[in-house]
Amino acid sequence: xxxxxxxxxxxxxxxxxxxxxxxxxxxxxxxxxxxxxxxxxxxxxxxxxxxxxxxxxxxxxxxxxxxxxxxxxxxxxxxxxxxxxxxxxxxxxxxxxxxxxxxxxxxxxxxxxxxxxxxxxxxxxxxxxxxxxxxxxxxxxxxxxxxxxxxxxx
Amino acid sequence: xxxxxxxxxxxxxxxxxxxxxxxxxxxxxxxxxxxxxxxxxxxxxxxxxxxxxxxxxxxxxxxxxxxxxxxxxxxxxxxxxxxxxxxxxxxxxxxxxxxxxxxxxxxxxxxxxxxxxxxxxxxxxxxxxxxxxxxxxxxxxxxxxxxxxxxxxxxxxxxxxxxxxxxxxxxxxxxxxxxxxxxxxxxxxxxxxxxxxxxxxxxxxxxxxxxxxxxxxxxxxxxxxxxxxxxxxxxxxxxxxxxxxxxxxxxxxxxxxxxxxxxxxxxxxxxxxxxxxxxxxxxxxxxxxxxxxxxxxxxxxxxxxxxxxxxxxxxxxxxxxxxxxxxxxxxxxxxxxxxxxxxxxxxxxxxxxxxxxxxxxxxxxxxxxxxxxxxxxx
Numbered sequence: 001x002x003x004x005x006x007x008x009x010x011x012x013x014x015x016x017x018x019x020x021x022x023x024x025x026x027x028x029x030x031x032x033x034x035x036x037x038x039x040x041x042x043x044x045x046x047x048x049x050x051x052x053x054x055x056x057x058x059x060x061x062x063x064x065x066x067x068x069x070x071x072x073x074x075x076x077x078x079x080x081x082x083x084x085x086x087x088x089x090x091x092x093x094x095x096x097x098x099x100x101x102x103x104x105x106x107x108x109x110x111x112x113x114x115x116x117x118x119x120x121x122x123x124x125x126x127x128x129x130x131x132x133x134x135x136x137x138x139x140x141x142x143x144x145x146x147x148x149x150x151x152x153x154x
Numbered sequence: 155x156x157x158x159x160x161x162x163x164x165x166x167x168x169x170x171x172x173x174x175x176x177x178x179x180x181x182x183x184x185x186x187x188x189x190x191x192x193x194x195x196x197x198x199x200x201x202x203x204x205x206x207x208x209x210x211x212x213x214x215x216x217x218x219x220x221x222x223x224x225x226x227x228x229x230x231x232x233x234x235x236x237x238x239x240x241x242x243x244x245x246x247x248x249x250x251x252x253x254x255x256x257x258x259x260x261x262x263x264x265x266x267x268x269x270x271x272x273x274x275x276x277x278x279x280x281x282x283x284x285x286x287x288x289x290x291x292x293x294x295x296x297x298x299x300x301x302x303x304x305x306x307x308x309x310x311x312x313x314x315x316x317x318x319x320x321x322x323x324x325x326x327x328x329x330x331x332x333x334x335x336x337x338x339x340x341x342x343x344x345x346x347x348x349x350x351x352x353x354x355x356x357x358x359x360x361x362x363x364x365x366x367x368x369x370x371x372x373x374x375x376x377x378x379x380x381x382x383x384x385x386x387x388x389x390x391x392x393x394x395x396x397x398x399x400x401x402x403x404x405x406x407x408x409x410x411x412x413x414x415x416x417x418x419x420x421x422x423x424x425x426x427x428x429x430x431x432x433x434x435x436x437x438x439x440x441x442x443x444x445x446x447x448x449x450x451x452x453x454x455x456x457x458x459x460x461x462x463x464x465x466x467x468x469x470x471x472x473x474x475x476x477x478x479x480x481x482x483x484x485x486x487x488x489x490x491x492x493x494x495x496x497x498x499x500x501x502x503x504x505x506x507x508x509x510x511x512x513x514x515x516x517x518x519x520x521x522x523x524x525x526x527x528x529x530x531x532x
Contacts, residue, residue, distance in 0.1 A: 008174050015212055019280075027281050052397070054282045060392055079396055080303075082295035083348040084287075088272070092286045099292050101300075101396045110396040112288050112296075123303050139282050 026057045029069060034141040038131045042072040042107045053107040073104030075148055076111070078125045083117060092140055102127055102145055113145055120147040158249045159373035159380040160530060161366050162192025163491035168330045168361030168479035170266060177206070177264045178223035180362045185225055185260060188364035193376060199366070200254040201230040203241040205261045205483050209273045224260055237261065237432070238487030239516045239526040242365055243386045249369045256372060261484035262362035278520070279393065290434060290520050291355070293395045295347035297521040298437040302349065304401040305452030307440070309349055313340035315436040315458065316353050316477055323474020325503050330359045330479035354436035354477075361481030363488045381494035385417030385529040395521045403438070406445035406517050406525040413513070414447075417529040423448045428469050428496050428512035430489040432476040438522050439475070442515065469506045472496065486516025490528055497532045
């Protein structure tokens with residue numbers, strides 16, 4: 001195969017793309033609340049009352065306006081998890097770590113985030129966020145979620 | 155409304171790195187073969203639809219530099235962002251309108267050119283998911299764990315999906331992976347993101363597929379068995395994984411219900427002869443059976459065993475499906491080509507005797523949140 005490949009000219013190219021994305025008054029407020037107040041913000045639909053996290057300026061189910069941005073969590077329930085065996089460029093944690101789907105208390109939808117590779121992280125475990133000391137207004141201002149010490153099941 | 159038939163198709167031999175030609179040449183070759191299979195020339199085509207992945211190609215508006223290769227020069231032409239099966243639904247609508255007689259649909263992928271690793275990370279939500287490296291593999295792994303937990307399904311049942319498809323793929327000359335594997339092989343292949351193992355994930359491949367649709371009169375004048383489109387639908391659930399119930403393939407559920415209603419199918423498990431399903435991870439085949447109403451929630455593994463021993467009266471993925479090759483965005487269109495081949499008795503060594511009615515389905519994205527499906531019948 002390599003020999004066949006060598007018969008043809010292959011062009012090596014490398015693309016770098018750089019973005020600067022405004023986050024607006026809803027996603028931006030969610031990120032600012034992580035950075036400034038260590039709080040998780042969701043959006044409540046004016047029509048169906050569902051509370052979405054991460055928040056949006058609209059309801060994805062009934063296309064209505066939202067009536068309020070409100071704090072959810074910070075504790076949440078693990079809906080599912082997986083193990084990331086290997087790290088990568090800008091990996092959110094040192095491998096091995098876990099990805100988790102966590103529904104903050106008071107929200108109807110889950111966030112995706114990471115946790116330590118801790119045996120206590122299972123479906124149904126109650127977890128709480130650990131915030132970084134230095135926060136920049138990013139989803140990674142939450143370092144990860146850990147089993148909630150106050151919860152008997154954890 | 156005009157009736158629409160699938161009148162021609164062709165696919166490449168899907169490989170990992172063996173397509174040494176440009177993607178332009180790859181699609182030109184399958185178009186030429188598809189036209190020949192329908193007994194048509196490019197002059198007979200009224201509109202061309204194409205799809206390719208911007209992320210795989212490394213450029214935006216994929217296919218815009220391929221108009222000539224696509225046969226789109228000064229011909230009406232549209233490109234869609236999604237699997238070619240969704241493009242086929244648009245083509246079907248154009249022809250149903252009565253204003254177009256024929257349409258050519260082309261989908262391609264040359265994954266081997268793009269050496270950027272996990273490409274899905276460049277497609278996920280930029281605000282909440284990309285900073286964490288989340289892609290369809292991460293979400294798929296969490297969906298599989300939640301699904302297995304909810305219905306107490308053993309990992310062996312999921313591995314069995316890979317074993318079965320690889321056995322069938324061995325008989326498909328277009329398939330990339332043509333060597334059968336054992337349950338032990340699958341269960342000892344590395345966990346790429348637990349509980350998903352390497353052999354339970356579709357292999358990104360190079361490949362292309364072209365399908366030709368025609369309205370009633372043109373199709374009938376061809377004087378051969380035809381695959382009529384009797385129903386189709388495309389549904390997308392939330393892009394935020396887990397916003398909809400994660401243990402059920404909700405988009406596939408609604409899409410198949412709509413397509414079956416259009417096709418007058420009341421009991422799909424009795425009325426369908428074939429299901430050709432494209433997806434990325436083995437557990438999804440089980441969830442798709444459930445969503446399509448072929449069995450109840452959590453009964454995917456039992457249904458698969460009934461398919462295996464013949465008692466289900468339906469054949470699943472006679473081509474070996476997407477676990478044997480996955481030229482992303484052509485994968486679903488290949489399912490349509492395979493389904494059409496089956497109901498017209500032109501599926502060569504993988505022909506299922508007496509097949510009259512088939513469902514072609516493709517489920518993609520974060521936790522299979524997007525589904526397109528088409529019912530074809532003789």
